[in-house]
Amino acid sequence: MNKLAERVQQALVVAIDNDDLVLPTLPEVALNIRQAAEDPDISISHLSKVISRDTALSARLIKVVNSPLLRATQEVTDLHTAITRLGTNYSSNLAIGLVMEQIFHARSDVVEQKMRDVWRRSLEVAGVSYALGRNHSQLKPDQAALGGLVHQIGVLPILTYAEDHYELLSDPVSLNHVIESIHPLLGDKLLQRWDFPEMLVSLPGQYMDLERDSQRLDYIDLVQVAVLYCHRDTDHPLASVPIMELPAMKKLRIDPYSDTLRAELDEARSMFY
Numbered sequence: 301m302n303k304l305a306e307r308v309q310q311a312l313v314v315a316i317d318n319d320d321l322v323l324p325t326l327p328e329v330a331l332n333i334r335q336a337a338e339d340p341d342i343s344i345s346h347l348s349k350v351i352s353r354d355t356a357l358s359a360r361l362i363k364v365v366n367s368p369l370l371r372a373t374q375e376v377t378d379l380h381t382a383i384t385r386l387g388t389n390y391s392s393n394l395a396i397g398l399v400m401e402q403i404f405h406a407r408s409d410v411v412e413q414k415m416r417d418v419w420r421r422s423l424e425v426a427g428v429s430y431a432l433g434r435n436h437s438q439l440k441p442d443q444a445a446l447g448g449l450v451h452q453i454g455v456l457p458i459l460t461y462a463e464d465h466y467e468l469l470s471d472p473v474s475l476n477h478v479i480e481s482i483h484p485l486l487g488d489k490l491l492q493r494w495d496f497p498e499m500l501v502s503l504p505g506q507y508m509d510l511e512r513d514s515q516r517l518d519y520i521d522l523v524q525v526a527v528l529y530c531h532r533d534t535d536h537p538l539a540s541v542p543i544m545e546l547p548a549m550k551k552l553r554i555d556p557y558s559d560t561l562r563a564e565l566d567e568a569r570s571m572f573y
Contacts, residue, residue, distance in 0.1 A: 305477035337392035397449035431568035454487030521548035
């Protein structure tokens with residue numbers, strides 16, 4: 301790691317430890333959805349009313365319900381039917397995850413582009429995680445998708461920090477070093493602060509531990525496999541990871557080289573776009 305990356309990393313670690321780093325807050329609509337969903341007797345109409353305050357989000361949920369992975373015989377055209385089809389738990393988890401996009405905004409073009417890239421990759425990983433959860437495990441696909449949507453959430457505070465430190469912004473190599481080494485720690489901190497479910501709180505910090513071997517298949521395993529799948533056929537170092545040897549892969553018991561699976565997961569990649 302070069303000098304600049306090392307210096308910035310130390311500064312960030314100190315800022316994190318002292319709670320001096322400005323961390324993004326959960327969008328208000330996400331808080332409202334979570335609050336509504338905590339009521340065990342919530343009606344579909346009430347949740348629909350809360351989500352419909354955000355028109356872009358409503359359109360996204362309707363689109364998800366009509367995606368190839370979930371498509372029913374008849375196209376869904378309204379939010380109430382979409383929530384009925386998904387169920388209130390599913391709908392609220394997916395809505396909270398998709399609303400994260402609102403945090404991905406920057407003042408400079410360089411950072412904006414980087415944030416867009418992170419979000420686009422998160423959407424792809426979420427789609428693949430959803431498909432793995434739904435078709436190849438007993439885990440809840442909505443939680444798997446939420447895990448995919450937030451697996452790189454720790455990159456945000458670093459990019460915000462970079463906007464105020466031009467020497468870091470103008471040195472992409474150092475910036476990438478800092479992102480790689482710090483975002484897992486920051487991601488865990490953010491999800492804790494946002495009161496995310498216990499099963500996802502340590503996901504950003506652990507999904508890149510390729511030797512991690514949990515007792516039974518969990519959401520971190522699904523996101524890890526999804527991340528590696530989304531890097532296939534690229535020139536990224538993760539593309540050359542021997543995927544069959546991963547503990548996560550052994551627990552999933554799927555053949556990543558089967559044409560049927562590849563077709564299914566490739567379709568899932570665009571599920572949340």
